[in-house]
Amino acid sequence: MSTxxxxxxxxRPVPNPKRSLITRLHMGTGVVVxxxxxxxAYYGLHSLYTTYTDKVADPLSSHDNNIxxxxxxxxxxxxxxxxxGAFIGPxxxxxxxxxxxxxxxxxxxxxxxxxxxxxxxxxxKVVGIQYLVGVMTMLGVGGTMAMMIxxxxxxxxxxxxxxxxxxxxxxxxxxxxxxAMIIVATGxxxxxxxxxxxxxxxxxxxxxxxxxxxxxxxxxxxxCSAWFLGGIPTGWTAYAPLSTQAGPGMNSFIATIxxxxxSTAVAGMNITTTVVAMRTKGMKWNRVPIFVIGATISxxxxxxxxxxxxLAMVQTGLDRTFNTGFFDANMGGSGWLYANLFWIMGHPExxxxxxxxxxxxxxxxxxxxxKPLFSYNAAILGFxxxxxxxxxxWAHHMYLAGWAPSLNGPFMVTTEMISIPTGLLFLVLIxxxxxxxxxxxxxxLSVFAFIWDFLIGGITGIYLSDVPADNYLHGSMFxxxxxxxxxxxAALTGAIGGLxxxxxxxxxxxxxxxxxxxxxxxxxxxxxxxxxxMFMAGAEGQPRRVIDYAAFYKNSNLVSTIGAYSVGIGMxxxxxxxxHSWNKGKVAPMNPWGAKTLEWTVPYPVPLTNxxxxxxxxxxxxxxxxxx
Amino acid sequence: xxxxxxxxxxxxxxxxxxxxxxxxxRNDVARTIGLFVAYTAIFIILGKYFYPKWxxxxxxxxxxxxxxxxxxxxxxxxxxxxxxxxxxxxxxLNAHRGDTPPPDGPAIRTNGPIVVLWTVGSLLFTIVAIVxxxxxxxxxxxxAANDAKSAITVEVTGSQWLWTFNxxxxxxxxxxxNLPVGVPVIFDVKSxxxxxxxxxxxxxxxxxxxxxxxxxxxxxxxxxxxxEVKCAELCGLYHAYMETNGAVMSKTDFNAWVTAQGGHTA
Ligand SMILES: [Cu+2]
Numbered sequence: 059m060s061t062x063x064x065x066x067x068x069x070r071p072v073p074n075p076k077r078s079l080i081t082r083l084h085m086g087t088g089v090v091v092x093x094x095x096x097x098x099a100y101y102g103l104h105s106l107y108t109t110y111t112d113k114v115a116d117p118l119s120s121h122d123n124n125i126x127x128x129x130x131x132x133x134x135x136x137x138x139x140x141x142x143g144a145f146i147g148p149x150x151x152x153x154x155x156x157x158x159x160x161x162x163x164x165x166x167x168x169x170x171x172x173x174x175x176x177x178x179x180x181x182x183k184v185v186g187i188q189y190l191v192g193v194m195t196m197l198g199v200g201g202t203m204a205m206m207i208x209x210x211x212x213x214x215x216x217x218x219x220x221x222x223x224x225x226x227x228x229x230x231x232x233x234x235x236x237x238a239m240i241i242v243a244t245g246x247x248x249x250x251x252x253x254x255x256x257x258x259x260x261x262x263x264x265x266x267x268x269x270x271x272x273x274x275x276x277x278x279x280x281x282c283s284a285w286f287l288g289g290i291p292t293g294w295t296a297y298a299p300l301s302t303q304a305g306p307g308m309n310s311f312i313a314t315i316x317x318x319x320x321s322t323a324v325a326g327m328n329i330t331t332t333v334v335a336m337r338t339k340g341m342k343w344n345r346v347p348i349f350v351i352g353a354t355i356s357x358x359x360x361x362x363x364x365x366x367x368x369l370a371m372v373q374t375g376l377d378r379t380f381n382t383g384f385f386d387a388n389m390g391g392s393g394w395l396y397a398n399l400f401w402i403m404g405h406p407e408x409x410x411x412x413x414x415x416x417x418x419x420x421x422x423x424x425x426x427x428x429k430p431l432f433s434y435n436a437a438i439l440g441f442x443x444x445x446x447x448x449x450x451x452w453a454h455h456m457y458l459a460g461w462a463p464s465l466n467g468p469f470m471v472t473t474e475m476i477s478i479p480t481g482l483l484f485l486v487l488i489x490x491x492x493x494x495x496x497x498x499x500x501x502x503l504s505v506f507a508f509i510w511d512f513l514i515g516g517i518t519g520i521y522l523s524d525v526p527a528d529n530y531l532h533g534s535m536f537x538x539x540x541x542x543x544x545x546x547x548a549a550l551t552g553a554i555g556g557l558x559x560x561x562x563x564x565x566x567x568x569x570x571x572x573x574x575x576x577x578x579x580x581x582x583x584x585x586x587x588x589x590x591x592m593f594m595a596g597a598e599g600q601p602r603r604v605i606d607y608a609a610f611y612k613n614s615n616l617v618s619t620i621g622a623y624s625v626g627i628g629m630x631x632x633x634x635x636x637x638h639s640w641n642k643g644k645v646a647p648m649n650p651w652g653a654k655t656l657e658w659t660v661p662y663p664v665p666l667t668n669x670x671x672x673x674x675x676x677x678x679x680x681x682x683x684x685x686x
Numbered sequence: 687x688x689x690x691x692x693x694x695x696x697x698x699x700x701x702x703x704x705x706x707x708x709x710x711x712r713n714d715v716a717r718t719i720g721l722f723v724a725y726t727a728i729f730i731i732l733g734k735y736f737y738p739k740w741x742x743x744x745x746x747x748x749x750x751x752x753x754x755x756x757x758x759x760x761x762x763x764x765x766x767x768x769x770x771x772x773x774x775x776x777x778x779l780n781a782h783r784g785d786t787p788p789p790d791g792p793a794i795r796t797n798g799p800i801v802v803l804w805t806v807g808s809l810l811f812t813i814v815a816i817v818x819x820x821x822x823x824x825x826x827x828x829x830a831a832n833d834a835k836s837a838i839t840v841e842v843t844g845s846q847w848l849w850t851f852n853x854x855x856x857x858x859x860x861x862x863x864n865l866p867v868g869v870p871v872i873f874d875v876k877s878x879x880x881x882x883x884x885x886x887x888x889x890x891x892x893x894x895x896x897x898x899x900x901x902x903x904x905x906x907x908x909x910x911x912x913x914e915v916k917c918a919e920l921c922g923l924y925h926a927y928m929e930t931n932g933a934v935m936s937k938t939d940f941n942a943w944v945t946a947q948g949g950h951t952a
Contacts, residue, residue, distance in 0.1 A: 300880040387898035433796040460901030481808035491777040494791035524819040530752035533918030597740035604926035683793025
């Protein structure tokens with residue numbers, strides 16, 4: 059870091075590290091060492107714990123087997139990080155040294171071409187691209203599972219999959235998409251764009267940045283292993299005691315969450331520190347681009363949220379291995395304890411997902427309307443208000459759990475108060491576009507789509523926040539439609555807008571517009587049809603997460619499935635556009651949208667340290683418009 | 687460009703009345719107002735027709751209040767949706783196409799009165815929603831307390847993947863949920879294994895079934911007819927099929943049914 063910080067590009071030494079270990083490690087060595095660790099843990103624990111085998115009929119579901127599997131999965135993750143060289147730096151510290159300047163420069167990946175994407179590379183732009191590819195992969199997998207769910211529900215009778223497969227699809231679609239949505243904006247754009255936006259050479263902790271990505275990467279095969287271990291029957295909520303009863307696939311879920319929580323904590327701390335400490339000269343808090351503010355509030359909110367989930371999963375793991383009975387009422391524990399821990403993470407988490415998407419659209423709107431962002435302060439108040447209230451509303455998911463009916467009133471009050479800061483977000487956007495002539499490029503279309511989608515998500519959320527209405531709607535398809543309207547309608551729409559907007563800076567090419575428009579309309583129309591049908595099914599009384607339904611619900615479900623196929627085709631078109639334009643798209647100028655934030659002042663490819671000399675900021679980036 | 691009107695208005699020293707008429711007569715404002723009326727009306731119509739059409743027969747006060755809240759919260763949301771969507775649509779209709787950015791719009795950084803008005807408006811909206819909800823929650827709690835003495839009790843047990851109903855006073859156990867009309871009923875709900883959620887759909891109430899603890903809900907069926915009982919909490923393999931039927935029946939029919947099951951009537 060020190061070398062990169064101080065030296066301008068011309069004065070930097072050419073990387074020429076000795077043939078040290080650091081140059082020989084990459085994803086491949088990570089996989090090899092990871093597998094060795096996993097096998098060692100598997101056979102080691104196996105020999106230890108089969109000495110007193112559980113007396114259960116199915117040895118695969120035994121506590122011993124859970125110990126062996128959990129141990130192997132977590133060891134894989136640690137082993138991979140060893141094998142890719144994540145611990146070389148900390149090891150040097152232990153023996154009282156540090157990496158040499160050459161080694162630091164080598165880790166930054168300068169001049170290593172595409173190879174660096176498969177290495178422990180500390181350049182935030184490389185990490186951003188890694189996250190982008192990771193997110194697109196997860197969306198592809200999660201989306202395919204969604205299509206399988208909707209195919210099965212196209213008509214009554216459950217003709218497509220078995221109950222075991224269906225429940226696994228529901229749970230794995232859920233957790234895959236939740237993870238993808240959490241990182242969908244802060245991963246690619248928070249890493250690639252944000253440090254340039256604030257005028258920094260890199261993130262505050264470049265090695266932790268690489269760590270956050272590669273740790274997350276190790277969770278992917280762990281989650282996939284659930285399929286080969288009998289799936290997960292619990293949905294992504296993993297309520298106890300269903301999770302205690304569940305088969306070996308549940309271990310994959312537990313290990314995934316533990317690994318993911320580590321990654322989020324590291325990334326959250328890194329992004330927060332970067333924004334607090336590394337803004338360039340003159341970038342006072344009231345001159346920080348709104349996307350940076352949103353991303354920071356989002357990750358800061360994630361820092362307390364995910365460790366709670368991790369804790370709940372550690373306890374679930376202990377229940378399943380050492381019979382601790384934290385969450386099992388039959389052993390004196392409480393399933394409500396789990397539900398509380400889960401939703402203390404779960405409700406902040408939806409805003410962790412939502413805020414960066416909205417913030418990206420707030421960054422986009424002024425550029426395409428050529429007007430200042432309307433009421434920057436209201437935007438910040440909106441984000442901060444939502445973040446503050448979001449830690450006080452968790453038990454609205456438990457109105458009907460029977461846990462504490464007398465607390466339903468207070469939780470209803472805090473939940474409905476979220477309407478006020480949420481209203482400010484709408485005000486900022488409509489104030490910005492009011493009296494402007496919006497330039498209808500793809501990023502701007504996403505702003506309009508968001509306004510509609512999030513409005514519907516918001517209004518239906520008001521019903522659900524109200525206990526007497528929730529009496530009927532809770533646990534029905536109506537809830538599923540509502541949260542897809544908010545999460546997909548805000549976070550995914552915002553991220554697609556952000557992708558279209560920042561694509562030229564991240565790839566040097568313009569995203570194919572024609573394909574982009576086709577995809578946009580297929581996805582947005584399909585999305586509205588899909589969840590209109592689902593609102594209908596829910597209002598009619600169809601529970602969520604069901605493999606089958608009575609003939610009475612066949613119309614609403616068919617409508618949903620038709621919409622889902624439109625979304626699916628639209629996303630494939632978008633995927634094609636992203637891949638095709640990356641190589642063959644029109645070469646992008648330095649600032650194709652005429653925007654005023656700093657990332658548009660650097661060329662493509664962005665130099666290793668972004669700026670030769672750090673810029674000095676004298677105003678916020680929203681100085682558009684005539685008069686004043 | 688619409689903003690030349692703005693300068694024309696500001697050039698004169700206008701009275702507040704003139705300013706207001708001038709503002710409303712501007713093309714973009716007039717169009718926005720028209721769109722506002724249309725969107726508000728659309729939302730009101732959506733709430734008024736779709737929910738009653740979709741939702742099942744109302745067979746209890748709780749069901750009635752769930753549906754009323756969905757309809758009325760749509761009504762009070764309608765003007766807010768109207769403002770947001772009319773401004774967005776107006777702007778969309780002004781769209782600029784082509785490969786160069788549009789000319790700059792007016793440099794409106796903020797507008798104090800609008801921000802305050804908007805915040806106060808959403809505060810009032812929130813207060814209405816909160817007060818409505820709290821009054822409703824309270825009236826349901828009061829009704830439960832008042833009805834406790836005259837109520838019949840049904841012990842509900844969820845197990846993978848079956849509902850069992852035990853009527854202690856009548857001494858019967860069944861898998862169909864039959865209830866007498868007009869008589870308050872208290873459901874004591876528990877689970878024999880994992881979490882379930884007891885949902886007699888047409889009665890508009892729901893509560894989780896947990897192991898080792900009993901959760902309680904209350905209602906009074908208000909009309910005779912068929913009901914469905916479903917499970918609203920994912921409970922494993924056959925969650926979707928954990929449903930059964932039942933009926934709200936006249937007191938005579940209910941007593942006859944109890945007797946036929948081998949139970950005793952009061
Ligand atoms: Cu159940």
